[in-house]
Amino acid sequence: MAENRETIYICRCEEVTREEIEQAIRDGATTIAGVKKRTHAGMGLCQGRTCRKLIANMLACSRDPANILPSTFRPPVRTVRIDEIAQGDEE
Ligand code: FES
16 A cells, blocks of 8 residues: 555554554454454554454444444564573472
8 A cells, every 4th residue: 555644554453553443344244353364454563452442432423333243353572581481380
């Protein structure tokens, strides 16, 4: 997609624009997962923590909010030092 001054990124991790989200909804996405499959929004480093609510709002504006299903997501991964793994779980 050609960028211009009015390009609005909804998912900054995956660089998915508002227009791409709107196109996914026009193409039939009815859930956050549907938008995610079509655009990869929500699959970036933050795993949707930033963009999930924005996508839900866009879906709510396009259809009945009662039909929006909650999304599934994995929490962000944190780095673990190898010596922590070697010491085992002490908690
Ligand atoms: S902003 Fe969408 S995955 Fe991070």
